[in-house]
Amino acid sequence: MTALSVNINKIALLRNSRGCDEPNVLQFSKDLIKHGAQGITLHPRPDGRHALYSDVTELKKNIDVELNVEGYPSEDFLQMVCEAKPDQCTLVPDPPGALTSDSGWDCEKNMDFLESVVARLKAEGIRVSIFLNPDPVQVNFAMKTGTDRIELYTQAYAETYGTDAFDRTFAGYFAAAARAVELGLVVNAGHDLNQENLTYLRNNLPGLAEVSIGHALISEMLYQGMETTIKNYLDCLS
Template identity: 50%
Template sequence: MTRLSVNINKIATLRNARGGNNPDVLKTALDCERFGAQGITVHPRPDERHIRYADVTTLKDHVTTEFNIEGYPDERYMKLVRETKPAQATLVPDAPDAITSNAGWDTLRNASLLTEIIAELKSQGVRVSVFVDPSPKMVEGAARVGADRVELYTEPYAHEYKVNRDVAIKPYVESGRVAHEAGLGLNAGHDLDLDNLRFLAQNLPHLDEVSIGHALICDALYFGLENTIQLYLKQLKM
Protein backbone atom coordinates (compact mmCIF):
# COMPACT_ATOMS: atom_id res chain seq x y z
CA MET A 1 0.00 0.00 0.00
CA THR A 2 1.19 3.51 -0.81
CA ARG A 3 2.03 5.44 2.34
CA LEU A 4 0.35 8.75 3.21
CA SER A 5 2.56 11.53 4.52
CA VAL A 6 0.62 14.56 5.75
CA ASN A 7 2.18 17.94 5.05
CA ILE A 8 1.33 20.15 8.04
CA ASN A 9 2.53 23.48 6.63
CA LYS A 10 -1.01 24.86 6.47
CA ILE A 11 -1.50 24.19 10.18
CA ALA A 12 1.50 26.41 10.86
CA THR A 13 0.15 29.05 8.45
CA LEU A 14 -3.06 29.25 10.48
CA ARG A 15 -1.12 29.44 13.74
CA ASN A 16 1.15 32.19 12.46
CA ALA A 17 -1.78 34.27 11.22
CA ARG A 18 -2.89 34.93 14.79
CA GLY A 19 0.24 34.38 16.86
CA GLY A 20 0.37 32.14 19.89
CA ASN A 21 0.20 28.39 19.51
CA ASN A 22 -3.29 27.65 18.25
CA PRO A 23 -3.50 25.38 16.37
CA ASP A 24 -0.63 23.47 17.93
CA VAL A 25 1.64 22.15 15.18
CA LEU A 26 3.14 19.40 17.30
CA LYS A 27 -0.23 18.18 18.57
CA THR A 28 -1.58 18.15 15.02
CA ALA A 29 1.37 16.07 13.81
CA LEU A 30 0.92 13.55 16.60
CA ASP A 31 -2.84 13.43 15.96
CA CYS A 32 -2.20 12.79 12.26
CA GLU A 33 -0.06 9.82 13.25
CA ARG A 34 -2.68 8.61 15.72
CA PHE A 35 -5.35 8.85 13.03
CA GLY A 36 -3.36 6.65 10.65
CA ALA A 37 -0.93 8.84 8.69
CA GLN A 38 2.30 6.97 7.99
CA GLY A 39 4.46 10.07 7.77
CA ILE A 40 4.73 13.79 8.49
CA THR A 41 6.07 16.25 5.93
CA VAL A 42 7.23 19.82 6.51
CA HIS A 43 8.66 22.39 4.11
CA PRO A 44 10.35 25.24 5.99
CA ARG A 45 11.03 28.34 3.93
CA PRO A 46 13.55 31.11 4.63
CA ASP A 47 10.86 33.62 5.71
CA GLU A 48 9.28 31.02 8.06
CA ARG A 49 5.82 32.03 6.90
CA HIS A 50 4.45 28.65 7.92
CA ILE A 51 6.67 25.94 9.42
CA ARG A 52 9.47 27.48 11.45
CA TYR A 53 12.91 25.97 11.73
CA ALA A 54 12.33 25.58 15.49
CA ASP A 55 9.17 23.57 14.69
CA VAL A 56 11.24 21.09 12.73
CA THR A 57 13.58 20.49 15.65
CA THR A 58 10.65 19.97 18.01
CA LEU A 59 8.84 17.65 15.64
CA LYS A 60 11.90 15.47 15.13
CA ASP A 61 11.95 14.67 18.86
CA HIS A 62 8.33 13.46 18.84
CA VAL A 63 7.33 12.17 15.39
CA THR A 64 7.43 8.38 15.39
CA THR A 65 6.39 7.76 11.78
CA GLU A 66 8.50 8.74 8.78
CA PHE A 67 9.66 12.36 9.01
CA ASN A 68 10.22 14.12 5.68
CA ILE A 69 11.80 17.57 5.36
CA GLU A 70 11.33 19.28 2.00
CA GLY A 71 13.23 22.32 0.85
CA TYR A 72 15.80 24.01 -1.31
CA PRO A 73 19.24 22.76 -0.22
CA ASP A 74 20.79 26.04 0.89
CA GLU A 75 23.12 26.06 3.88
CA ARG A 76 20.33 26.63 6.40
CA TYR A 77 18.39 23.65 5.07
CA MET A 78 21.47 21.46 5.06
CA LYS A 79 22.30 22.44 8.64
CA LEU A 80 18.74 21.62 9.70
CA VAL A 81 18.89 18.18 8.10
CA ARG A 82 22.29 17.46 9.65
CA GLU A 83 20.93 18.33 13.08
CA THR A 84 17.60 16.51 12.85
CA LYS A 85 18.48 13.57 10.57
CA PRO A 86 14.96 12.93 9.24
CA ALA A 87 14.07 9.68 7.53
CA GLN A 88 13.88 11.54 4.22
CA ALA A 89 15.07 14.82 2.73
CA THR A 90 13.15 15.92 -0.36
CA LEU A 91 15.12 18.39 -2.48
CA VAL A 92 12.94 21.02 -4.18
CA PRO A 93 14.27 23.74 -6.55
CA ASP A 94 12.17 26.56 -5.09
CA ALA A 95 13.17 30.19 -5.16
CA PRO A 96 13.14 31.72 -1.65
CA ASP A 97 10.00 33.76 -2.41
CA ALA A 98 8.03 30.96 -4.08
CA ILE A 99 4.46 30.65 -2.80
CA THR A 100 4.55 26.91 -3.41
CA SER A 101 6.55 24.43 -5.43
CA ASN A 102 5.90 24.92 -9.14
CA ALA A 103 8.51 22.88 -11.01
CA GLY A 104 10.88 19.99 -10.60
CA TRP A 105 14.66 19.93 -10.80
CA ASP A 106 16.48 19.88 -14.10
CA THR A 107 18.61 16.97 -12.96
CA LEU A 108 20.85 17.23 -16.03
CA ARG A 109 21.72 20.91 -15.76
CA ASN A 110 22.09 20.70 -11.97
CA ALA A 111 23.88 17.36 -11.89
CA SER A 112 27.04 18.63 -10.21
CA LEU A 113 25.16 20.47 -7.46
CA LEU A 114 22.79 17.59 -6.79
CA THR A 115 25.56 14.98 -6.75
CA GLU A 116 27.44 16.86 -4.05
CA ILE A 117 24.37 17.59 -1.91
CA ILE A 118 22.95 14.08 -2.16
CA ALA A 119 26.28 12.50 -1.22
CA GLU A 120 26.47 14.66 1.90
CA LEU A 121 22.89 13.91 2.96
CA LYS A 122 23.30 10.18 2.41
CA SER A 123 26.49 10.24 4.49
CA GLN A 124 24.25 11.43 7.34
CA GLY A 125 22.04 8.35 6.94
CA VAL A 126 19.21 10.33 5.34
CA ARG A 127 17.26 8.97 2.38
CA VAL A 128 17.14 11.53 -0.45
CA SER A 129 14.22 12.18 -2.78
CA VAL A 130 14.50 14.61 -5.69
CA PHE A 131 11.42 16.55 -6.81
CA VAL A 132 11.11 16.21 -10.61
CA ASP A 133 8.65 16.84 -13.39
CA PRO A 134 7.12 13.69 -14.96
CA SER A 135 9.92 13.33 -17.48
CA PRO A 136 11.89 10.09 -18.00
CA LYS A 137 15.03 12.13 -18.72
CA MET A 138 14.76 13.96 -15.39
CA VAL A 139 14.12 10.68 -13.59
CA GLU A 140 17.16 9.09 -15.21
CA GLY A 141 19.17 12.16 -14.25
CA ALA A 142 18.08 11.76 -10.63
CA ALA A 143 19.34 8.18 -10.64
CA ARG A 144 22.71 9.27 -12.02
CA VAL A 145 23.25 11.89 -9.30
CA GLY A 146 22.67 9.31 -6.57
CA ALA A 147 19.09 9.94 -5.43
CA ASP A 148 17.26 7.19 -3.56
CA ARG A 149 13.85 8.30 -4.78
CA VAL A 150 12.12 10.80 -7.01
CA GLU A 151 8.96 12.69 -6.14
CA LEU A 152 6.86 13.34 -9.23
CA TYR A 153 5.38 16.84 -9.39
CA THR A 154 1.66 16.19 -9.80
CA GLU A 155 0.14 19.64 -10.34
CA PRO A 156 0.00 19.07 -14.13
CA TYR A 157 -1.72 15.74 -13.50
CA ALA A 158 -4.26 17.32 -11.15
CA HIS A 159 -5.05 20.04 -13.68
CA GLU A 160 -5.37 17.73 -16.69
CA TYR A 161 -7.27 15.09 -14.69
CA LYS A 162 -10.36 17.32 -14.79
CA VAL A 163 -10.19 17.34 -18.60
CA ASN A 164 -8.95 13.87 -19.57
CA ARG A 165 -7.54 11.62 -16.88
CA ASP A 166 -6.15 9.09 -19.35
CA VAL A 167 -4.06 11.79 -20.98
CA ALA A 168 -3.12 13.21 -17.58
CA ILE A 169 -1.66 9.97 -16.26
CA LYS A 170 0.47 8.96 -19.27
CA PRO A 171 3.71 10.83 -18.46
CA TYR A 172 3.48 9.64 -14.85
CA VAL A 173 3.12 6.00 -15.87
CA GLU A 174 6.17 6.26 -18.08
CA SER A 175 8.20 8.17 -15.50
CA GLY A 176 7.20 5.68 -12.81
CA ARG A 177 8.32 2.80 -15.01
CA VAL A 178 11.68 4.44 -15.66
CA ALA A 179 12.14 5.13 -11.93
CA HIS A 180 11.44 1.51 -11.05
CA GLU A 181 13.82 0.22 -13.71
CA ALA A 182 16.52 2.59 -12.47
CA GLY A 183 16.12 1.27 -8.93
CA LEU A 184 14.58 4.47 -7.58
CA GLY A 185 11.78 4.64 -5.06
CA LEU A 186 8.75 6.60 -6.22
CA ASN A 187 6.91 9.40 -4.41
CA ALA A 188 4.34 11.89 -5.69
CA GLY A 189 2.91 15.15 -4.48
CA HIS A 190 1.25 18.49 -5.20
CA ASP A 191 -2.47 19.15 -5.69
CA LEU A 192 -3.46 15.55 -5.01
CA ASP A 193 -6.93 15.28 -3.48
CA LEU A 194 -9.85 12.93 -2.87
CA ASP A 195 -10.93 13.19 -6.51
CA ASN A 196 -7.69 12.35 -8.30
CA LEU A 197 -5.64 10.33 -5.80
CA ARG A 198 -7.06 6.86 -6.37
CA PHE A 199 -6.57 6.96 -10.15
CA LEU A 200 -2.94 8.01 -9.71
CA ALA A 201 -2.25 5.22 -7.23
CA GLN A 202 -4.00 2.63 -9.38
CA ASN A 203 -1.80 3.48 -12.35
CA LEU A 204 1.53 3.71 -10.52
CA PRO A 205 2.02 0.21 -9.11
CA HIS A 206 5.37 1.06 -7.53
CA LEU A 207 4.24 4.26 -5.81
CA ASP A 208 5.82 4.30 -2.35
CA GLU A 209 4.46 7.50 -0.86
CA VAL A 210 2.27 10.53 -1.47
CA SER A 211 2.74 13.80 0.39
CA ILE A 212 -0.50 15.76 0.73
CA GLY A 213 -1.11 18.97 2.62
CA HIS A 214 -3.28 21.73 1.21
CA ALA A 215 -6.23 19.66 -0.01
CA LEU A 216 -6.18 17.39 3.03
CA ILE A 217 -6.25 20.28 5.50
CA CYS A 218 -9.02 21.99 3.50
CA ASP A 219 -11.06 18.78 3.58
CA ALA A 220 -10.48 18.50 7.32
CA LEU A 221 -12.38 21.79 7.80
CA TYR A 222 -15.50 19.96 6.64
CA PHE A 223 -14.91 16.33 7.56
CA GLY A 224 -12.64 16.61 10.60
CA LEU A 225 -8.98 15.63 10.65
CA GLU A 226 -9.40 12.00 11.71
CA ASN A 227 -12.13 11.27 9.19
CA THR A 228 -10.23 13.06 6.42
CA ILE A 229 -7.07 11.03 6.95
CA GLN A 230 -9.15 7.86 6.82
CA LEU A 231 -10.75 9.04 3.58
CA TYR A 232 -7.34 9.60 2.01
CA LEU A 233 -6.02 6.26 3.22
CA LYS A 234 -9.08 4.60 1.68
CA GLN A 235 -8.16 6.06 -1.72
CA LEU A 236 -4.78 4.38 -1.46
CA LYS A 237 -6.09 0.92 -0.67
CA MET A 238 -6.19 -1.26 -3.76
Protein backbone atom coordinates in the same frame (compact mmCIF):
# COMPACT_ATOMS: atom_id res chain seq x y z
CA MET B 1 -0.24 0.13 0.49
CA THR B 2 1.02 3.57 -0.49
CA ALA B 3 1.99 5.61 2.57
CA LEU B 4 0.22 8.86 3.42
CA SER B 5 2.44 11.70 4.62
CA VAL B 6 0.51 14.80 5.66
CA ASN B 7 2.05 18.18 4.93
CA ILE B 8 1.24 20.44 7.88
CA ASN B 9 2.48 23.76 6.47
CA LYS B 10 -1.07 25.16 6.52
CA ILE B 11 -1.33 24.38 10.24
CA ALA B 12 1.93 26.21 10.86
CA LEU B 13 0.65 29.13 8.76
CA LEU B 14 -2.50 29.34 10.89
CA ARG B 15 -0.39 29.27 14.06
CA ASN B 16 1.92 32.00 12.81
CA SER B 17 -0.97 34.27 11.80
CA ARG B 18 -1.69 35.06 15.46
CA GLY B 19 1.87 35.08 16.74
CA CYS B 20 1.16 32.34 19.25
CA ASP B 21 1.32 28.56 19.48
CA GLU B 22 -2.24 27.64 18.56
CA PRO B 23 -2.79 25.33 16.82
CA ASN B 24 0.25 23.53 18.17
CA VAL B 25 2.09 21.86 15.29
CA LEU B 26 3.40 18.96 17.36
CA GLN B 27 0.04 18.14 18.95
CA PHE B 28 -1.73 18.43 15.62
CA SER B 29 0.79 16.02 14.12
CA LYS B 30 0.28 13.57 16.96
CA ASP B 31 -3.47 13.69 16.37
CA LEU B 32 -2.99 13.04 12.65
CA ILE B 33 -0.81 10.05 13.51
CA LYS B 34 -3.38 8.77 16.01
CA HIS B 35 -5.94 8.71 13.20
CA GLY B 36 -3.64 6.86 10.81
CA ALA B 37 -1.25 9.28 9.08
CA GLN B 38 1.92 7.34 8.30
CA GLY B 39 4.20 10.34 7.94
CA ILE B 40 4.48 14.08 8.51
CA THR B 41 5.89 16.49 5.93
CA LEU B 42 7.19 20.02 6.48
CA HIS B 43 8.47 22.49 3.91
CA PRO B 44 10.12 25.34 5.83
CA ARG B 45 10.88 28.36 3.63
CA PRO B 46 13.44 31.11 4.21
CA ASP B 47 10.83 33.72 5.20
CA GLY B 48 9.42 31.48 7.96
CA ARG B 49 5.85 32.16 6.89
CA HIS B 50 4.65 28.72 7.94
CA ALA B 51 6.83 25.78 8.98
CA LEU B 52 9.97 26.77 10.91
CA TYR B 53 13.31 25.06 11.26
CA SER B 54 12.50 24.68 14.97
CA ASP B 55 9.36 22.71 14.03
CA VAL B 56 11.53 20.17 12.24
CA THR B 57 13.70 19.62 15.31
CA GLU B 58 10.72 19.32 17.66
CA LEU B 59 8.86 16.88 15.42
CA LYS B 60 11.89 14.66 14.90
CA LYS B 61 12.29 14.31 18.66
CA ASN B 62 8.63 13.65 19.40
CA ILE B 63 6.85 11.68 16.67
CA ASP B 64 7.16 8.00 15.90
CA VAL B 65 6.41 8.01 12.17
CA GLU B 66 8.46 9.11 9.19
CA LEU B 67 9.38 12.79 9.04
CA ASN B 68 9.89 14.20 5.55
CA VAL B 69 11.44 17.65 5.21
CA GLU B 70 11.17 19.44 1.87
CA GLY B 71 13.03 22.46 0.66
CA TYR B 72 15.63 24.13 -1.47
CA PRO B 73 19.08 22.92 -0.36
CA SER B 74 20.61 26.21 0.73
CA GLU B 75 23.46 25.98 3.22
CA ASP B 76 21.19 27.02 6.12
CA PHE B 77 18.61 24.42 5.13
CA LEU B 78 21.20 21.67 4.80
CA GLN B 79 22.75 22.47 8.18
CA MET B 80 19.32 22.26 9.80
CA VAL B 81 18.49 18.97 8.09
CA CYS B 82 21.83 17.40 8.95
CA GLU B 83 21.38 18.36 12.61
CA ALA B 84 17.73 17.26 12.88
CA LYS B 85 18.21 14.10 10.78
CA PRO B 86 14.67 13.58 9.46
CA ASP B 87 13.94 10.23 7.86
CA GLN B 88 13.72 11.78 4.40
CA CYS B 89 14.75 15.03 2.76
CA THR B 90 12.99 16.01 -0.47
CA LEU B 91 15.02 18.45 -2.54
CA VAL B 92 12.84 21.06 -4.26
CA PRO B 93 14.13 23.79 -6.64
CA ASP B 94 12.10 26.60 -5.08
CA PRO B 95 13.45 30.15 -5.28
CA PRO B 96 13.30 31.98 -1.91
CA GLY B 97 10.03 33.81 -2.56
CA ALA B 98 8.07 30.95 -4.11
CA LEU B 99 4.42 30.76 -3.09
CA THR B 100 4.44 26.99 -3.57
CA SER B 101 6.47 24.42 -5.47
CA ASP B 102 5.86 24.81 -9.18
CA SER B 103 8.43 22.71 -11.04
CA GLY B 104 10.89 19.88 -10.72
CA TRP B 105 14.67 19.93 -10.96
CA ASP B 106 16.62 20.00 -14.18
CA CYS B 107 18.99 17.33 -12.94
CA GLU B 108 21.22 17.49 -16.00
CA LYS B 109 21.99 21.19 -15.54
CA ASN B 110 22.34 20.86 -11.75
CA MET B 111 24.13 17.52 -11.67
CA ASP B 112 27.27 18.57 -9.78
CA PHE B 113 25.28 20.51 -7.18
CA LEU B 114 22.75 17.73 -6.63
CA GLU B 115 25.41 15.05 -6.43
CA SER B 116 27.18 16.91 -3.65
CA VAL B 117 23.95 17.59 -1.73
CA VAL B 118 22.74 13.99 -2.03
CA ALA B 119 26.10 12.66 -0.85
CA ARG B 120 26.11 15.03 2.13
CA LEU B 121 22.64 14.01 3.25
CA LYS B 122 23.16 10.30 2.74
CA ALA B 123 26.37 10.49 4.77
CA GLU B 124 24.14 11.60 7.67
CA GLY B 125 21.84 8.60 7.18
CA ILE B 126 19.05 10.65 5.60
CA ARG B 127 17.08 9.21 2.71
CA VAL B 128 16.93 11.59 -0.26
CA SER B 129 14.16 12.26 -2.75
CA ILE B 130 14.42 14.65 -5.71
CA PHE B 131 11.35 16.59 -6.88
CA LEU B 132 10.85 16.00 -10.62
CA ASN B 133 8.56 16.81 -13.48
CA PRO B 134 7.19 13.64 -15.15
CA ASP B 135 10.04 13.25 -17.62
CA PRO B 136 11.86 9.91 -18.04
CA VAL B 137 14.97 11.76 -19.24
CA GLN B 138 15.13 13.64 -15.94
CA VAL B 139 14.67 10.36 -14.11
CA ASN B 140 17.81 9.08 -15.81
CA PHE B 141 19.79 12.09 -14.63
CA ALA B 142 18.26 11.92 -11.15
CA MET B 143 19.56 8.37 -10.86
CA LYS B 144 23.09 9.64 -11.51
CA THR B 145 22.91 12.01 -8.52
CA GLY B 146 22.74 9.05 -6.14
CA THR B 147 19.24 9.84 -4.88
CA ASP B 148 17.14 7.11 -3.28
CA ARG B 149 13.79 8.33 -4.57
CA ILE B 150 12.08 10.76 -6.87
CA GLU B 151 8.91 12.70 -6.08
CA LEU B 152 6.77 13.37 -9.14
CA TYR B 153 5.25 16.85 -9.24
CA THR B 154 1.57 16.10 -9.82
CA GLN B 155 0.05 19.49 -10.59
CA ALA B 156 -0.46 18.64 -14.28
CA TYR B 157 -1.97 15.31 -13.27
CA ALA B 158 -4.45 17.05 -10.98
CA GLU B 159 -5.28 19.83 -13.43
CA THR B 160 -6.11 17.45 -16.29
CA TYR B 161 -7.83 14.75 -14.22
CA GLY B 162 -11.29 14.15 -15.67
CA THR B 163 -10.57 16.11 -18.87
CA ASP B 164 -9.85 15.08 -22.45
CA ALA B 165 -6.17 15.88 -21.90
CA PHE B 166 -5.78 13.43 -19.03
CA ASP B 167 -4.72 10.29 -20.89
CA ARG B 168 -1.91 12.12 -22.66
CA THR B 169 -0.79 13.76 -19.44
CA PHE B 170 -0.88 10.58 -17.42
CA ALA B 171 1.17 8.76 -20.06
CA GLY B 172 4.08 11.01 -19.12
CA TYR B 173 3.70 10.19 -15.44
CA PHE B 174 3.48 6.50 -16.17
CA ALA B 175 6.61 6.60 -18.32
CA ALA B 176 8.60 8.50 -15.69
CA ALA B 177 7.52 6.21 -12.86
CA ALA B 178 8.15 3.07 -14.90
CA ARG B 179 11.64 4.31 -15.73
CA ALA B 180 12.33 5.02 -12.05
CA VAL B 181 11.24 1.51 -11.09
CA GLU B 182 13.43 0.09 -13.85
CA LEU B 183 16.42 1.97 -12.43
CA GLY B 184 15.69 0.87 -8.86
CA LEU B 185 14.41 4.22 -7.62
CA VAL B 186 11.41 4.47 -5.32
CA VAL B 187 8.57 6.73 -6.46
CA ASN B 188 6.84 9.39 -4.35
CA ALA B 189 4.27 11.91 -5.57
CA GLY B 190 2.79 15.17 -4.42
CA HIS B 191 1.02 18.44 -5.26
CA ASP B 192 -2.71 19.07 -5.66
CA LEU B 193 -3.66 15.48 -4.88
CA ASN B 194 -7.04 15.02 -3.22
CA GLN B 195 -9.75 12.47 -2.48
CA GLU B 196 -11.13 12.75 -6.00
CA ASN B 197 -7.96 12.06 -7.99
CA LEU B 198 -5.82 9.99 -5.63
CA THR B 199 -7.24 6.50 -6.12
CA TYR B 200 -6.51 6.48 -9.85
CA LEU B 201 -2.90 7.48 -9.18
CA ARG B 202 -2.53 4.79 -6.53
CA ASN B 203 -3.95 2.10 -8.83
CA ASN B 204 -2.09 3.04 -12.00
CA LEU B 205 1.27 4.67 -11.24
CA PRO B 206 4.10 2.13 -11.09
CA GLY B 207 6.02 1.85 -7.83
CA LEU B 208 4.14 4.52 -5.89
CA ALA B 209 5.42 4.25 -2.31
CA GLU B 210 4.37 7.55 -0.72
CA VAL B 211 2.23 10.60 -1.33
CA SER B 212 2.64 13.93 0.43
CA ILE B 213 -0.63 15.87 0.71
CA GLY B 214 -1.28 19.12 2.52
CA HIS B 215 -3.51 21.85 1.13
CA ALA B 216 -6.42 19.70 -0.05
CA LEU B 217 -6.33 17.42 2.97
CA ILE B 218 -6.35 20.28 5.47
CA SER B 219 -9.11 22.04 3.53
CA GLU B 220 -11.25 18.89 3.40
CA MET B 221 -10.66 18.39 7.11
CA LEU B 222 -12.47 21.66 7.84
CA TYR B 223 -15.66 20.07 6.51
CA GLN B 224 -15.16 16.38 7.26
CA GLY B 225 -13.15 16.45 10.48
CA MET B 226 -9.72 14.96 11.02
CA GLU B 227 -10.66 11.34 11.65
CA THR B 228 -12.97 11.02 8.65
CA THR B 229 -10.60 12.82 6.32
CA ILE B 230 -7.60 10.66 7.20
CA LYS B 231 -9.73 7.53 6.91
CA ASN B 232 -10.92 8.61 3.47
CA TYR B 233 -7.36 9.17 2.28
CA LEU B 234 -6.23 5.83 3.62
CA ASP B 235 -9.13 4.21 1.79
CA CYS B 236 -7.98 5.89 -1.42
CA LEU B 237 -4.51 4.41 -0.90
CA SER B 238 -5.40 0.92 0.27
